[in-house]
Amino acid sequence: MPRDILVVEDLHKYFGGIRAVDGVSLRIPERGIVGLIGPNGSGKSTLFNTIAGRYKPDRGRVIFDGVDITGWKPHRIYKLGLVRTFQNPRLWLSLTVFENVLTSGRDQRGESPLRAPLHRLWAGQEMEYARKALDWVRFVQLGRVAASLSSDISGGQMKLTELARALMSRAKMLLLDEPAAGVNPTLAHQIFQNIARLREEYGLTFFIIEHRLEILFDYVDYVYVMHRGRVIAEGKPEEVAENPVVIDVYLGG
Amino acid sequence: MPVGGVVSFILAYLSVAAVYSLLSISMNIEYGWAGIPNFGKAAFIAAGGAAAAIVAAQLGPPLLLGVKGVVPGGLGFFAKYNALLNAYAAHPAATWGVLVLSCIIGGVIAMILGVLFTFPAVRLREDYLAIALLMAAQLVWIVLRVDKQIMGGTFSMVLPSPDFTPVARLLHVPDTVVKVLFLWGLVAVFLYYSEKLMNSPFGRKLRAVRDDEIAAEALGKNVPVSRLQAMMIGSFLAGVAGAIYVLVHLASVNPDYFLPDITFMILAMVLVGGVGNNWGAIAGAMLLALMDRVGYIIGSRLATEYGMLWGGYLYYIVYGLAIIIAIAFRPQGLVPEKPVKTPAWRVYIEETGETPRFLKPIWARLRSLRARRKGKKEG
């Protein structure tokens, strides 16, 4: 039994009267690929935002890699190795695709304003990171647009840039919010195959929101189902697919 | 206008344009690169001015001249201070000492003020941040007026300008020429430093924070600290530039030099020249300084010869229209910002074997542009 890398206990997040996340508890095992599904507005993205520090939870705890990260700022959570992508791509639009990926590299020596003017202090690391960034750009098949401004690429390409950016961070675990939205089914399958490959090669853990269950279910070990801010079902994909509650929620809206 | 008039106009213009360039480079670090609306710039420039006044009257005499300093505001200050000014005039080296000390002290005070003002407010939304900085700057201005021991309250205090005569004699040119060269030399230093500073992962981080701070913090950037860093650097440079402004360019100091007008003038230069481009900041400073000077000459003619007092306020329309036109028609400025150039692009060129268009030298870009035009015409 692998240990649980992420533990969420009784997490609540309200927006005024809206109970976007209303008592969610879940556990993600190390090296797992876990899916999160649920109808629109069921609180999936809010759950990610609350885990990753964008929102402070109203109640509950988040424990990552044995550390209680409840209420931490996002950049500290990143440092621990938990990195997320956004459902609506949030790229740095005045930077190129290549630079978007490069910028998310961790512990860059040249980011200190004292070292920055002295190029030789960080040029070595920068070139090493550049190679890695280029690898990740190619990994998500964006080699052709690497030198384009990220404001000039298509929505699907933006999502892929988001993914490459998260991978560049050398995280232990990634929270991917609809990584294959706006991407055709063939490419979507490829992305998920690559995710499976990343788990094998680097031992990464994935927690993934995806609407197209027929694609998602081929790759995940375990699925959580959310509805109205709560987890209403969980289990292996084939169990969840047959769960009458889940079918009811999906057909009933 | 006689030839002598034209030459002195050009020299005066080049001198003021250099000072504005120093200031707009520092403003560009904050507004252009980091997206911080520093509406309190005047306070950081004032730090340099205050440092110059303190060094000239209080610190400089014991350190550089070996005599006792005088505290402004007291009885008989002007008589004693005039004696000091005469002593400075007899020691050219001491006037340079004043400049160096003032730059260092002014920069450090400005940097400290930058932290004090920004640290609490840096998490605020941009409009709140702008208002808070503007208020803080107004407060500094009031303190400078009220506390007569800093720069003598509301009287203008003459300052010992650095003495260019020895160099000028050596080169057989007038003093002002050397002064202009010296100021532009400083601009080159500021430009070199900020180009080096920004073409680095640090510059990229600032742009990331400016473009999308939520993404930046999700990918490990400490947003408040990044903004604070930009403010500290910008404020330090503004403090240095402020000392140079009052010592070299104006040779006097008065709290009213540091009204918010100067902040917004510098902001207009950054907007017109190029938001996020250091060269653009200089271009904007040169352009607006020219219009400012021309407007000043026309305006003072109108005011003194025709009694049209509004002539003295022509600069409002120059800068006001410049800001509106820039935002409405060319928000990126005359010289748009360039990608951050780091060794990473060398790796990119090595690995892919192709050079992105924006990294090619300008003539190659022009040639390819012309080729494309031709292709379009034929196709």
Added chain:
Amino acid sequence: MALQFWLYSFAWGAALALMASGLALYYSVSKVANFAHGEYVSVGVIAYLILVALLHGFKNITGFNIVEPARFTVDKLPLLLPIFIIGGLVSAATFAAVFWPLMKRGSSPLQLMVVSIGLMFVLRFILYFIASAFDWLTLPTPESSVIATIGGVQVTAGILGSLLLALIATIFVAWFTRGTMIGVSMRAVADNPGLAEASGINVFLVQLVAWFIGGGLAAVGGALMFILTGPPGERPIVELGWMDLLPIFAATVLGGLGSFYGTLVASFILGLAFNEVSAILLNYGLDPSLALAVPFGVTLAVLLFMPEGLAGLNWGRLYRRLKEVFRGAGGWGS
């Protein structure tokens, strides 16, 4: 004496309330931190002087000659209506010509704020132009006729005007935002512009009206502030608006940016605090301009510790708490 001082401070607060609530009104629908607002205030000053000159057929009114005619009396109160309209037109014109096109193009709030600086400069130049054409750049404080003396307290026309206008403005805005179509739409736009537009509200028109009223209130407040305090320090009269801009921002921030009533309350509080501190400073032989630290300090404190201002406070809870405390039923803890 103390009563006289309180009355004056209250009137000062009322004039500030007029200017600041004007900003709050259109900020709530357009979300533009408009630095040109101070110029709408100065427009009120110049408009007042021009209207007075008009009443005298523009004869013998240049320079200090305007001071005697500009003496504020009760029968000049109706002049505030054209001042309101002039200020409103200037403000609405700037919105329609500059802010709205930029907003439609998707300019960022930062850019809108910066463009308002440009506008501020342009308007100020125009005001300087007019003021210097009439040779009005520096003027003494106009007199204000005493209409009643109650228990030794003099009520001047200026004081009466400020308090009266603040009251009228409050009633007018209350009626307008509840009782008229466009006022109700204004609240809808303030809450959710996207939804308002989708439900068929003419967002442009609503904002235009808000800017008209906002600029009008600013101009009226400016005219009254000029009558109460005269020109700002030794500076030209057209800088009155600029000098009051930061207190205006202070009042809107303290009121909870965009809340009309919050701003009203905040202005009175600031008016009392500001004048009280100025008086204390004078007593101790210190420079009264240091009193500007009051609005600044208040603003910074509010921004840092209660970013939603007075409007964000839970008044109901505060009231219940206070009642409990006074009854001795419990502390603030729990």
